[in-house]
Structure formats: C-alpha cells, structure tokens
Amino acid sequence: MSAFLTKRLLYTVVILLAASLLIFSLYAWTPGDFISGNIKLTPERKAELREIYGLNKPVLERYATWMKHAFHGDLGYSLAQQKPVLTLFNEYIWNSFLLAAVSTFFTWLIAVVIGVVAAYKQYSWFDTLVMVVIFGAMSLPSFFIGLFLIKILAVDWKLLPPGGMLTTGSNATGIAYFREVVRHMTLPVVVMTLLGIGSLTRYIRGNLIDVLKQDYIRTARAKGLKERKVLFKHALRNALLPAITLVGFELPSLFGGSLIIEKIFNWPGIGQLYMQSFGLRDYPLLMGFTVLIAILTVIGTLLSDILYRVADPRVRLQ
Amino acid sequence: MRDLLTIENLRTHFFAPEGTIKAVDGVSLRVREGETVCIVGESGCGKSITALSVMGLAAGSSGKVVGGRIEFDGRNLLELDKNELRTLRGHEIAMIFQEPMSSLNPVLPVGEQIMEPLIEHLKLGKKAARARAIELIAQVGIARPEQIANAYPHELSGGMLQRIMIAAAISCSPKLLIADEPTTALDVTIQAQILDMLRRFKAESNMSILLITHDLGVVAEMADYVVVMYAGKVVEEGEVTELFSHPKHPYTKGLLRSKPILNHRQDELYAIPGQVPNPLELTVSCYFHDRCGQCMDVCRSREPRLREAGERHRVACWLYEEAVAYV
Amino acid sequence: MSAISGGLPAADTPIARKESVRTSLWALALRRLLQNKLAMAGGIVVALMFAICFIGPLFSPYTDNKIHMALMNKPPNWKHWLGTDALGRDVLTRVMQAGRISLTVGLASMVLSVFLGSLLGAIAGYYRGIADQIIMRIGDLLLTVPSLPLLFILGALLSEWKVPPEDRMYIVMLLLSFVNWPGIARMVRGEVLSLREREFMQAATVLGLSARRKLFRHLLPNLVPLLIVIASLNIGGAVLSESVLSFFGLGVMPPTPTWGNMIDAANNLIDFQQRPWLWIPPGFCIFATVIAVNLFGDGLRDVLDPKQKR
Numbered sequence: 001m002s003a004f005l006t007k008r009l010l011y012t013v014v015i016l017l018a019a020s021l022l023i024f025s026l027y028a029w030t031p032g033d034f035i036s037g038n039i040k041l042t043p044e045r046k047a048e049l050r051e052i053y054g055l056n057k058p059v060l061e062r063y064a065t066w067m068k069h070a071f072h073g074d075l076g077y078s079l080a081q082q083k084p085v086l087t088l089f090n091e092y093i094w095n096s097f098l099l100a101a102v103s104t105f106f107t108w109l110i111a112v113v114i115g116v117v118a119a120y121k122q123y124s125w126f127d128t129l130v131m132v133v134i135f136g137a138m139s140l141p142s143f144f145i146g147l148f149l150i151k152i153l154a155v156d157w158k159l160l161p162p163g164g165m166l167t168t169g170s171n172a173t174g175i176a177y178f179r180e181v182v183r184h185m186t187l188p189v190v191v192m193t194l195l196g197i198g199s200l201t202r203y204i205r206g207n208l209i210d211v212l213k214q215d216y217i218r219t220a221r222a223k224g225l226k227e228r229k230v231l232f233k234h235a236l237r238n239a240l241l242p243a244i245t246l247v248g249f250e251l252p253s254l255f256g257g258s259l260i261i262e263k264i265f266n267w268p269g270i271g272q273l274y275m276q277s278f279g280l281r282d283y284p285l286l287m288g289f290t291v292l293i294a295i296l297t298v299i300g301t302l303l304s305d306i307l308y309r310v311a312d313p314r315v316r317l318q
Numbered sequence: 319m320r321d322l323l324t325i326e327n328l329r330t331h332f333f334a335p336e337g338t339i340k341a342v343d344g345v346s347l348r349v350r351e352g353e354t355v356c357i358v359g360e361s362g363c364g365k366s367i368t369a370l371s372v373m374g375l376a377a378g379s380s381g382k383v384v385g386g387r388i389e390f391d392g393r394n395l396l397e398l399d400k401n402e403l404r405t406l407r408g409h410e411i412a413m414i415f416q417e418p419m420s421s422l423n424p425v426l427p428v429g430e431q432i433m434e435p436l437i438e439h440l441k442l443g444k445k446a447a448r449a450r451a452i453e454l455i456a457q458v459g460i461a462r463p464e465q466i467a468n469a470y471p472h473e474l475s476g477g478m479l480q481r482i483m484i485a486a487a488i489s490c491s492p493k494l495l496i497a498d499e500p501t502t503a504l505d506v507t508i509q510a511q512i513l514d515m516l517r518r519f520k521a522e523s524n525m526s527i528l529l530i531t532h533d534l535g536v537v538a539e540m541a542d543y544v545v546v547m548y549a550g551k552v553v554e555e556g557e558v559t560e561l562f563s564h565p566k567h568p569y570t571k572g573l574l575r576s577k578p579i580l581n582h583r584q585d586e587l588y589a590i591p592g593q594v595p596n597p598l599e600l601t602v603s604c605y606f607h608d609r610c611g612q613c614m615d616v617c618r619s620r621e622p623r624l625r626e627a628g629e630r631h632r633v634a635c636w637l638y639e640e641a642v643a644y645v
Numbered sequence: 646m647s648a649i650s651g652g653l654p655a656a657d658t659p660i661a662r663k664e665s666v667r668t669s670l671w672a673l674a675l676r677r678l679l680q681n682k683l684a685m686a687g688g689i690v691v692a693l694m695f696a697i698c699f700i701g702p703l704f705s706p707y708t709d710n711k712i713h714m715a716l717m718n719k720p721p722n723w724k725h726w727l728g729t730d731a732l733g734r735d736v737l738t739r740v741m742q743a744g745r746i747s748l749t750v751g752l753a754s755m756v757l758s759v760f761l762g763s764l765l766g767a768i769a770g771y772y773r774g775i776a777d778q779i780i781m782r783i784g785d786l787l788l789t790v791p792s793l794p795l796l797f798i799l800g801a802l803l804s805e806w807k808v809p810p811e812d813r814m815y816i817v818m819l820l821l822s823f824v825n826w827p828g829i830a831r832m833v834r835g836e837v838l839s840l841r842e843r844e845f846m847q848a849a850t851v852l853g854l855s856a857r858r859k860l861f862r863h864l865l866p867n868l869v870p871l872l873i874v875i876a877s878l879n880i881g882g883a884v885l886s887e888s889v890l891s892f893f894g895l896g897v898m899p900p901t902p903t904w905g906n907m908i909d910a911a912n913n914l915i916d917f918q919q920r921p922w923l924w925i926p927p928g929f930c931i932f933a934t935v936i937a938v939n940l941f942g943d944g945l946r947d948v949l950d951p952k953q954k955r
Contacts (some may be wrong), residue, residue, distance in 0.1 A: 138938035222375065223412075
C-alpha cells in the first residue's frame with residue numbers, strides 16, 4: 001500500500017507540473033492581456049505596466065517565477081481586482097462549495113433511491129420511466145435548461161429570484177438572510193441536481209442489477225432473509241462499493257464551482273469569477289483557478305484509488 | 319418413515335425470446351425423513367431448477383413454476399405466500415451451492431453471514447448469535463473459530479468456505495438440506511471431508527438431504543434413493559443398491575459405464591455419444607432416443623411413462639413396456 | 646440470474662449452425678436492437694433530425710438570409726412558424742440551417758476523436774512499452790487540465806488568429822476531438838489489454854500468426870462493437886460541447902448559425918424575457934438530438950457490449 005502510494009504521489013506531482021506548464025503556456029499564448037484591454041492607457045504607460053507585471057519576459061521565465069511563488073503559497077495578485085488571488089478564492093470558493101455541496105447531497109440521495117427501486121423492479125413501467133428521465137437529464141444542455149427554468153419560474157411565474165445569491169441591496173441578517181440565500185440557490189441547485197442525477201442513477205442501477213444476479217444474493221435469499229435485508233445489506237453494499245471511487249471525482253466540482261451554472265445564475269462563486277476574469281484576461285487569476293481545478297482533479301483521482309482500496313476487503317490486503 | 323418432501327408433476331418453465339424452455343417438465347419425487355435422495359444427471363437436465371423450485375427461488379424475471387405440487391411437511395409450498403415461504407427457507411429447508419467462493423457475500427465477514435439466519439429465524443440477539451456462529455464454525459471442523467468468524471470470504475479456501483456455507487445452512491437445524499453439487503468445485507480430498515460431515519450431521523439430527531450431483535461416486539457414498547433426470551424429466555429412480563446393480567434405462571446404464579472404476583483399467587473410457595438435446599427443439603419422443611443404442615421406432619414418436627420395474631424401482635423406457643409389441 | 650442460467654440446459658448448437666455464427670451474431674444484435682423500443686425511438690428521432698435539417702431548408706422560402714426590416718422580431722405566426730429574429734429572418738429556417746452545422750460538427754468531431762482515440766489506444770494497448778507510456782501520459786495530462794477552460798483558451802486563440810467565420814466550424818471540430826480523444830484512448834487501451842490476454846489471442850500466438858494478422862484479423866474485429874458504442878454515445882457529447890462553446894461566443898460565430906450561438910440571443914435581456922421563440926427552439930433541438938442519440942447508443946451498447954449489460 002505504501003509503495004503504491006509513493007508511486008502514485010510521485011506520478012501525481014509530475015503530471016501536475018506538466019499540466020501547470022501547459023496551462024501557463026496556453027494562457028501566455030492567448031491573445032491580448034489585461035493591459036491591452038484597457039483603452040484609457042497610453043502606449044508608454046502600457047509598456048511601463050507590462051514591465052512592472054513582467055508580461056514582456058519569455059514564457060518559461062515567467063512560468064519559473066510563478067512556480068517559485070506558488071510553492072510558497074502565493075498564487076499572485078489579481079490585476080483586475082487588485083487583491084491576492086488566494087484572498088479572492090477564499091472569498092468566492094465557499095459560495096461555490098455551498099451550491100455544489102447541497103446539490104451533490106441531493107444528487108446522491110435521489111440517485112440511490114431511484115436507482116435501487118429501478119434496479120429492483122427491472123423492466124417494470126417505473127424502471128422504463130426512470131430510464132427515459134435519466135436519459136433526459138443526461139442530455140440536457142446545462143446553460144439552456146438554466147435559462148429555460150429562469151424564464152419560466154423566475155421571469156414568467158415570479159416564483160423564485162432569477163439569479164444572484166441575495167436580493168440586490170439586501171442587508172438581511174440571521175434567519176432572514178438564510179431564507180434569502182435558500183430562495184436564491186433553489187433554482188441553481190435544482191439544475192445542478194438534474195444534471196448530475198442521470199449518470200449516477202444509471203450507474204447505481206446498473207451496478208445493483210449486476211449484483212442482484214450474483215450467487216451470494218441467492219444464498220442470502222436461501223437463508224430466508226427478508227427481501228429488504230437482501231437488498232439493502234447484501235446487494236446495496238456491494239453495488240455502492242465501486243461508487244465510492246466517484247466521491248473522489250466529485251472533488252473538483254465541489255470546490256471548483258460550475259462555470260456555466262454560476263454564470264447563468266449570476267452566483268458569486270469561483271466559476272463566475274473565472275468567467276469574468278476570462279474576458280478581462282486577468283492571467284494570475286485564470287492561472288490560479290485552472291491549476292486549482294487540476295490539483296483537485298488529481299487529488300480526487302488519488303483519493304478514489306485509496307478509498308477503493310480501503311473499502312473493498314478483497315483489495316484491502318494486497 | 320414419514321414423507322418429508324413430496325414433489326408431484328412439477329413443471330418449471332423459462333420464457334426466452336426464442337421460445338419456452340421446459341427446464342423441469344413433470345418431475346415427481348419424494349424425500350422421506352432422515353433419507354438422502356440424490357438427483358443425478360448431466361448438467362442442464364433440470365436438477366438444480368428442481369431444487370430451486372422447492373426453495374421458491376426458481377421464479378425470476380423469466381422463469382416460473384407453471385404446475386405441480388410441492389408438499390413439505392404437510393404444507394403445499396406453491397400455495398404459501400412469499401413471507402411464509404421465506405420463513406421456511408434457511409429455517410426448515412436450507413440449501414448449499416456449488417460455488418462456495420461466489421456464494422458468500424464478499425464484503426461481509428463470514429461469521430456475520432452465519433449469524434444472519436440465527437437472528438432472522440431463531441430470534442437470537444447479536445451476542446448469542448455470534449457465540450452460536452463460532453460454535454458452528456468449530457462444528458464444521460475449522461480451527462480458530464473466533465478469528466475465522468471475522469475473516470472475509472476471499473481470505474479462506476474453497477473447502478473452508480463450503481464448511482462455512484454448511485455451518486450457515488445447519489444453523490437453524492433444518493429438516494431438509496438441499497445440497498446442489500456441494501463438492502464439485504472442491505479438491506478430491508476436501509470432497510470426502512465435506513461428504514463425511516454432511517453424513518454426520520444427518521445422522522445426528524435426523525435431517526433429510528436432497529443431494530444434486532452428476533458424480534456417481536458421490537451418489538454411491540451418500541444416497542439411499544436415486545432419481546435419474548434427463549432433459550427435465552425423471553427417467554429412472556430406485557434405491558441405490560438396486561439401481562446400481564440392476565440399472566434399466568439405457569441412460570442410467572451409460573452413466574454407470576462411463577464412471578471410471580478404481581483398480582479396473584479400461585482400454586477406453588466409455589462416454590455416452592452425442593449431447594443433451596436443445597431444450598427448444600424437443601418434440602414428443604423419448605428425449606434420449608438419438609443417443610440411445612437400443613432406440614426403436616416408438617422411441618422417436620412417443621414419450622415413455624414412468625412405470626414400476628421392481629421393488630421401489632421405476633423406469634421410463636419403451637424397452638420395458640409390455641405394450642411395445644402391439645404398437 | 647446465474648441461479649437460473651447455471652441450471653439452464655446449455656444451448657448446444659448443432660455443429661451445422663456454427664458456420665454462420667459470425668453473421669448470426671450481428672443478425673441477433675440487430676434483432677435485439679429492433680426489439681428495444683426506446684433505442685428505436687431514439688434512432689428514428691436522430692434520423693428525422695438529420696433529414697429535417699438537411700432537406701428542410703430546401704422547402705423553405707426564407708433561405709436568402711436577407712435582412713427584412715418589416716419582419717423584425719415577429720412572434721410565431723402562420724407564415725413564420727417559429728417567428729422571425731432581429732434581422733427579420735425566419736427562425737425555423739435558421740434552426741434547420743443551424744442544425745446542419747451543429748450535427749455536422751457533432752458527427753465529424755465524433756469520427757475524428759474516435760479515430761484518434763482508438764488508433765492511439767490500440768497502439769498503446771497492443772505494443773505497450775514506450776509507445777504506451779508516451780500516449781497515455783499525454784492523455785493523462787490532457788485529462789488533468791479542466792476541459793472547459795482548455796476549450797475557452799483554445800477558442801480565444803482562434804478568435805485571435807482571425808479564422809474566417811465559415812471555417813471556424815472545422816476548427817471547433819478539431820478542438821473537440823483534441824479534448825475528447827484521451828478518454829476514448831483509455832477505454833480502447835483497456836479493452837485491447839484484456840483482449841490480448843484472452844484465450845483466442847493466445848491461441849493465435851501459439852499458432853505462430855504474424856503480429857499484423859493478429860492485430861487486424863483477430864484484435865480489431867473484436868474492438869468494433871466497443872467502437873460503435875463509444876461513437877454513438879460520443880455524438881451527443883460533441884453536440885453539447887459545441888453548443889456550450891458557441892453559446893459563449895468561442896465556437897462557431899454568427900452569421901453561421903448553430904444551435905448554440907442561436908441561444909446566445911438569451912444573453913440579451915429583452916430577447917430573453919420577451920422573445921423566447923428566438924432561443925427556446927434551438928435549445929429543444931439540442932436536447933432532442935442528444936437524448937435520441939443517447940437512447941440509441943445505449944440500445945447499441947445493450948446488444949453489442951456484453952460487459953455493459955443492463
């Protein structure tokens with residue numbers, strides 16, 4: 001296990017370094033920078049600013065500087081917002097996390113319940129209905145369904161606010177604040193749950209159907225156990241085991257926010273921050289965000305592998 | 319001896335897109351108290367489905383018991399509701415399977431899997447069930463039962479797992495134990511130990527055993543009474559000594575001939591020619607006719623009935639029908 | 646239910662039948678696909694969508710793309726079933742023309758990424774060693790970089806290179822394939838690795854067949870079912886990605902219409918709130934196409950990929 005871990009960790013670091021270099025170079029090649037976008041500046045001032053920000057140095061040198069700072073826990077300074085990138089992340093990331101955590105919770109809850117029932121009643125009308133809905137959910141263009149629901153529920157029926165996290169100019173506190181946030185996050189959570197539910201339900205249903213065919217399920221039934229126990233103790237545990245690996249894969253979306261959803265719903269999360277900064281070419285922020293996601297991705301993958309080994313007694317000892 | 323299990327004219331069919339598969343088609347048999355009955359036949363002859371039908375586990379998405387009676391200890395199992403049947407399973411009728419490796423849940427410790435029927439049927443508490451499970455593990459001849467109870471299936475050998483399966487099966491002192499090829503997947507030395515153990519438990523508790531096997535060696539060692547099945551039907555049945563010394567059906571004879579005998583070197587091992595017929599292509603006939611060395615015209619067009627052929631000995635073959643001459 | 650199949654009579658096919666086993670496998674798959682109502686419904690919708698988008702505009706009187714000031718922003722009516730846009734163009738015609746582009750981009754990028762992914766995956770899995778290392782490490786790298794920012798950056802690069810709008814769709818195809826191939830390569834490599842170890846491949850080795858013959862006669866035919874499944878499920882993803890890119894103005898640009906950039910109308914507050922006919926129809930087209938493709942692909946998976954039985 002420790003040999004496996006060391007090897008995996010090393011590889012993870014190498015991949016991360018390579019990925020950060022790739023991302024850095026791509027951003028460096030991306031046309032335009034923060035300064036060229038500002039039409040108020042004179043050419044002399046622009047050159048001066050480029051000198052200050054080091055934008056006129058070769059890419060590799062800039063990358064080396066960035067990396068050196070990054071190792072010291074400094075992701076640089078946002079040009080547009082004039083704040084350290086990490087400070088900004090800390091301001092926005094928790095809003096993203098709130099949205100992602102709540103919708104992940106609902107996604108798993110609903111997916112497990114529906115997946116189990118559909119698998120147990122395979123080929124029933126309920127199962128067929130679930131399959132159609134699952135495919136529907138998996139086929140939704142995220143930005144379109146977001147816009148569509150805003151149009152129907154917020155614009156036409158005025159049931160929910162169309163976007164943001166608080167009503168503009170609101171200074172509610174305590175319970176009122178809480179209620180306001182809940183009202184604002186309802187729509188994005190619904191959309192994110194809808195988008196996530198399809199593949200997970202399908203996964204759980206598929207796994208459970210396979211497990212229900214196993215010999216040990218027949219044994220459990222032959223022992224005269226109640227169907228509920230056969231299903232939830234013997235079958236579900238085996239079916240959810242591989243799903244543990246998915247927990248790791250959720251990591252980037254938990255903290256990385258959702259670019260599209262946050263943009264559509266104007267949610268003050270880190271994804272929305274990225275989308276704004278992309279237009280402004282605020283490189284330190286863009287770079288920091290992309291590397292953050294890359295880090296979360298590799299950590300998530302690593303976590304999945306470890307979790308799987310911990311959870312499955314068959315591989316635990318190897 | 320009292321009849322414990324009586325199966326009459328059982329028919330279990332599977333409905334595939336290609337047609338109906340009559341896996342069990344009119345099987346009747348009887349298991350008396352304290353008796354070991356063996357069902358013998360090649361793989362695919364319907365013996366496992368017969369057993370699963372008794373357990374109420376043959377019905378699934380595509381299979382169904384379509385007719386017959388299964389009477390166990392005075393109750394018709396086919397008329398019980400799901401819950402009544404469930405409380406019988408693992409309690410009064412227990413079953414062990416061919417593949418101990420895959421028949422135990424990989425993510426639960428084996429001890430817990432033995433405890434389950436104790437908690438479910440005997441209403442033992444967790445502690446008592448655990449103590450009893452450890453006793454049972456010791457009874458099936460496994461050393462260090464406390465540690466083994468915490469082991470996961472992949473940590474144990476096939477032979478040990480089959481012992482665990484037996485421990486779980488006998489935990490509630492069932493009246494009938496159905497053993498579906500219990501030794502097929504095991505080494506020969508382990509086979510003998512497992513069979514010994516089954517015999518011992520049977521003697522100790524007057525349990526009946528319905529043993530399903532294709533291995534005539536196992537039959538000779540275990541059976542009081544033998545039922546030979548072919549393509550979903552019983553072709554011959556009788557007490558073990560009678561059947562082994564005077565087999566009547568050409569199929570039974572073939573099976574006995576193809577069994578290698580120790581210290582009895584044959585130049586060529588006998589094998590019954592041909593294969594089990596495709597269950598979708600069966601027509602009214604003796605299903606064995608195209609593999610039979612003594613096939614007659616009538617065998618191709620009419621189905622022989624099971625008839626008395628001696629003391630507790632019945633056979634379904636046109637060779638022994640007096641009517642043949644007049645057809 | 647192995648309990649049952651274990652006891653089921655082995656379906657022993659008479660020897661005479663085994664000669665036609667290859668064709669009958671495909672025939673069997675086709676028959677089972679035809680029986681899958683959901684998959685067939687999906688297949689029909691996909692076919693209809695293609696037919697309408699490619700043939701439909703031929704019957705439309707509004708294909709000139711000219712600006713008609715008098716017809717600006719009309720809601721749906723008998724002459725213009727889905728209304729008109731800000732330039733007085735018929736939305737239905739635009740949706741069909743956009744469908745041509747979106748479907749072509751989806752299809753082409755699928756072909757390209759499946760080709761690239763399966764080729765690289767098969768090489769990696771079959772030859773192992775250094776080729777495997779290089780291909781899979783590059784794949785890992787691309788999978789580590791989040792795909793949406795990657796697409797955004799590449800899209801922005803495109804804008805800078807002043808690619809003519811009518812050529813942008815080809816570049817978008819390349820982009821999507823570039824992002825998609827590593828996942829496919831991984832799957833194909835895994836399949837090749839497991840096929841390599843199977844008895845029939847070992848038998849081929851024992852028989853002393855050449856590497857080429859083993860690869861082309863024994864290995865690749867066994868990959869075909871997997872590839873068909875991957876391909877069918879990939880189209881949906883490609884159509885979705887294209888629409889996201891175009892919606893954010895980084896994919897195919899107006900005046901070339903695609904479903905994604907038509908929804909861009911929703912970024913205009915008045916169009917969003919008061920002229921839903923401008924952006925809802927293309928959204929539904931994306932949805933209908935993708936769900937139909939996915940249903941069909943899943944049906945294919947059911948009949949072709951034994952490991953993924955539902």
